[in-house]
Amino acid sequence: MSGFILCKINVRIEQNMNKIKSLIYLHCIDNGKILYYTDYSKSKEEACAIKKCG
Numbered sequence: 883m884s885g886f887i888l889c890k891i892n893v894r895i896e897q898n899m900n901k902i903k904s905l906i907y908l909h910c911i912d913n914g915k916i917l918y919y920t921d922y923s924k925s926k927e928e929a930c931a932i933k934k935c936g
Contacts, residue, residue, distance in 0.1 A: 888916065888930060 889898055907924060909917040915929045 888918065 889901070891898055906922055907919040909919060909927065911917070911932070914932050916932060917927060917929050920926045920928055
């Protein structure tokens with residue numbers, strides 16, 4: 883099985899900041915969002931916002 887794990891981590895305190903999401907296909911990164919699919923048929927697209935550190 884192939885896939886990715888997506889989660890937000892606070893690197894200063896090394897702690898997971900939200901739920902871990904299993905994703906099957908990473909579609910793209912567009913306008914500050916990661917677009918991905920959570921099923922093999924690519925019918926359920928979801929997005930996660932990217933926040934800049936600093």
